[in-house]
Amino acid sequence: MSRTTMTKKKLTKKKLTTLLAMAAIAPLAFSACSAGGAGGSETSGEGADTLTILDYYNNEPDKTLVQAALDKCATDLGVTIERESVPGKDLIQKVLQRASSKTLPDVLMLDNPDVQEIAATGGLSPMSDYDVDTSGFAPGILEAATYEGEVYGLAPAVNTLGLFYNTELLAAAGIEPPTTWDELKAAAAALTVGDQYGMAFSAIATYEGAWQFLPFMWTNGGDETDLGSPEVTEALQLIVDLVESGSASSSVINWSQADVKDQFVAGKAAMMINGPWQIPALMETPDVTWDSVQIPVNKAGQTPVAPLGGEVWTVPVTGDDEKQATAAKFVECISDDENQLALSEARYLVPTKEALAEEYVEKVPTMKSFTEQVANARSRTGQLGEEWPEAATVIYTAMQLALTGQVPVEDAFEQAMAG
Amino acid sequence: MKSTTKHQETAPAVSAGAAGTAAEKGWGEPAGGEPRRGRFTRENVAKVLFIVPAALYLALFFGYPVVKNITMSLQAYTTKTFFTGEAPWVGFDNYATMFGSQLFGPALLNTGLFTIGSIAGQFVIGLALASFFKRRFPLNNFLRSMLLLPWLLPLIVASATWRSILDQDSGILNRFIGAFGLEPVPWLTSPSVALIAVILVNIWVGIPFNVTILYGGLQDIPEELYEAGALDGATGWAAFRYITWPNLRPVVSVVLVLGMVYTIKVLDIILGLTNGGPANATQTLSIRSYQESFVNFEFGVGAAFSNILIVISLLFAIIYLRANRRAVDE
Incomplete structure (x- = not known):
């Protein structure tokens, strides 16, 4: 290659670099325009109706x-x-x-x-x-x-939430659907055989877990404005009893409501707390026959109150x-x-x-x-409004603390409220 | 730094290297020592034009988020802010909330344990596998590419799969352990085991990265060194200790620092496996940041948590840069 062609090449290369650099900036400028344009057209483009x-x-x-x-x-x-x-x-x-x-x-x-x-x-x-x-x-x-x-x-x-039960399993065991907590515990214990648990629910560390705790808490007269009350602690004791007696899996602390439904459908849980939105999924497995009742109450005469x-x-x-x-x-x-x-x-x-x-x-x-x-259902935000998420966090944290045995049931809410 | 300035001096009319020098010059000394008339030459314009895209990119995608994150951590930034545009300044209130939270200490500790545990496991297993694949044997390439699978799997899928594997009652791992007559392990349901389970899964996720980089590093070590070493009696463990390890050091520092930065911010695996539970046993700083921002919608507190993460990552990046500079100086 001769010297002249070299310099020529250098020059064109120089030009090229300038061009390239400009080309690199151009799209930025264009995209800025188009972004502005899109924003404007979105509101003006629609008809009034x-x-x-x-x-x-x-x-x-x-x-x-x-x-x-x-x-x-x-x-x-x-x-x-x-x-x-x-x-x-x-x-x-x-x-x-x-x-x-x-x-x-x-x-x-x-x-x-x-x-x-x-x-x-x-x-x-x-x-x-x-x-x-x-x-x-x-x-x-x-x-x-x-x-x-x-x-x-x-x-x-x-x-809302209710208690689903496997009609076949309950009939075979000669058990009526429970209406009180004592009946629930007894039925769950009797229905726990082999790798089948009597009861399933979600106690996951999200708002979903808190939502599943509410029916027991409210039915027993507990209130989210006073989570330290004995009524709330009694409700927590119920779910801890269910897990500690082996009637419910200790995995409930990781189960979402969909997981609970899967356990029920697989025949690994005879009863579950869940909502009617699971019914279409339950229909897909016709060999699992089920029915539902209202949430059991602590003492006969209480009104079952579930969240909406x-x-x-x-x-x-x-x-x-x-x-x-x-x-x-x-x-x-x-x-x-x-x-x-x-x-x-x-x-x-x-x-x-x-x-x-x-x-x-x-x-x-x-x-x-x-x-x-x-x-009779209650809304979650009826009492606390915007403050509800904080109460929900306390509820699921207390459930997790108590169910994992980190803190005794009676101290769980106090500990959870401490942050 | 030294070498680049020299490069500028010795090549006053660079054309091909314009991109490289322009970037440095534009930031450093705009007028330079050059005569004034040189300011708007075509060459200088080209230099500036080359910087602009990179500078814009950095400012938009790195500068803005970092600055925004810092200002956000000093504001009461909540759902209301999005509607009213108002985010009152609250000074260091968000940091006070963060440090005052009972979960801060455990989250910091868990972040440390999670990072150290994951990196140690990934690195040791990764290095062992990389050394193993250095030998020639049938199906070597095939098996090595299969090792990449965890890397290709979306993390959310991987964590869902591991969740079912680690299930206490019907998980395949506990069934397997049960076959040997051992008690089922409450992998994800016991606060004392969950962090270990999460670390194990993260080690599995990180092995491909470590193997790939370390294997590349091993390939770069000249075969002659081993031949020479063998003549002097350095084989097996001695060869690793005196030939492989010293030659691999630069690669090792890259793997460790990148691994550190990747691991410290891990979110999806923990969210998928335990969501920070059971009983907050797997809370880390990144989980706290996520939950404060996107569950509680306390964006200010969330930003404070993530700023702590950024500072820690920065610390490791500085250590890495310093270590590297020392290596160059040597």
Whole structure:
């Protein structure tokens, strides 16, 4: 290679490097433009009669079943809908993210214990602004959706917890479904044979574990505002007794409610605490025959009180008053009688309007015990509101401490409350 | 540092090396010793243009998050903040909450035990396997690639699988132990065993990384050294002690420091296996940070926890850099 070609090459190379460097920056500039553009078009692109909806029913069959109810309301109100379904665990993060970017949906579904927390931020608009009729709904679910005296959303259908039992195993052992804690302990002990446990429940170190403890705590007169009370300790003693006697596996501290259902379906647990949302899964294994009763009580005469689960549809503050009014009508429609019955029947839930209970049980007899349970069910946030997560943390921590034998039952709550 | 400045002096009109020198010069002395007219030459523009993408990238993806994390730890940053945009300054309240929490001490201790236990296990087994695969034998390559499997598996899948393996009643591991007449071990249900179980699973996850890097290091050691050593009577253990180990040291320090930084922040495995339980026995700083931020939505306290993690990681990075510089100086 001669000297001249060398320098030429150097020059072109130099040019090339400049070009390359510019090319490297260009996309950054373009992407900045396009990001701005996308943000702008998102709000302006939708028509005035399009409602955006955010929920967490991202699994079948729920996704389709809910879509049917949404479509019906869209037709009724003459609007088009744009629905987005995210996984349950991502919903709150998604809501926070969209709140900070001012792109909240027109209609937002929230898990009922989260409603007050989000309402407290000022991100939701109260139903009374739109004259939505909230009468006739079960008090528990209204309580969950109420923040500082205002109702922030409606739920078409709810769930709760009950005691499922394997009819075949109980019949073979000649045991009636238990109604009191003593009967529960006796039945669980009698049904524990070989690698089959009498009882299964979830005591996992998450809010799920706390939720499963509530029926025993509330039924016995315990309250989340006073976790140091003897009533609460007695409830903890019950579940510790079940595990220590070997009637329930010590793995309950790691079981989610889905794990509990798997144990029940596999015939490894004769009874379990679980909710009606497991019924479709239970139906998939027809050789396991089951039925359900209300949560057993400590002393005869007590009323079984279980926690209320389910999702509430709300109207976020988007700044577009007209759209918010339409969204409120939409929320009202999702919870109308027809939708309540349709959604409950299809998804094994309980209608929230008390007047529909009788008609519903006639239609779906398997839901009898759960419908009864819902009538007395309590919401998790009714007493504590935004403070509920802290109480829930204390509850599951105390359960874990006591079940692993780290701390005696009577000291568990005190220890857990210490942080 | 010394060598690069020399490079700049001896090559005043570099063209091919523009990228390298531009990066250093742009940060250090913009005007340099050069005459003023040289400021806007095409060459200098090119240099700056080369820096801009890297600088933007660093500022956006490293600078911003770190600064944001530090400011967040000094604010009451909660769910409300996302709606109102208000995050009042609270000084060191979040740090006080963190240090005052009963879980801080145990979490710190667990983080230490988890990191040291995992690294020790991964490294020893990884080195043993790497030395083993250095020999030539049939199916060597096949088996070595199979070893990578844990690395390819999504961690959330791996932890779900291990959870069922370690199940106390029906887990395959306890069934296996039972076949020898031993009592079932409460792997994930006993607070005194759970941390060990979590460490064991993390060792399994980390072995491929250690084997791969250490195997690469072993390949780089010239065969002649071993031949020469063999003539002087250094075979087997002596060959490892006097030839392999000294030659492998730079690789070892890379593996250990990277392993440290990877392990100290492990979240998914612990979340999948125990979620910090039973009875908080497997709480680590990263689990605390996650739970404060994304379960309790106390982003300020969560940020404080993760800042502690960053400081610890930084400490190890500095130790590594210093050790490396010393090695270069030698």
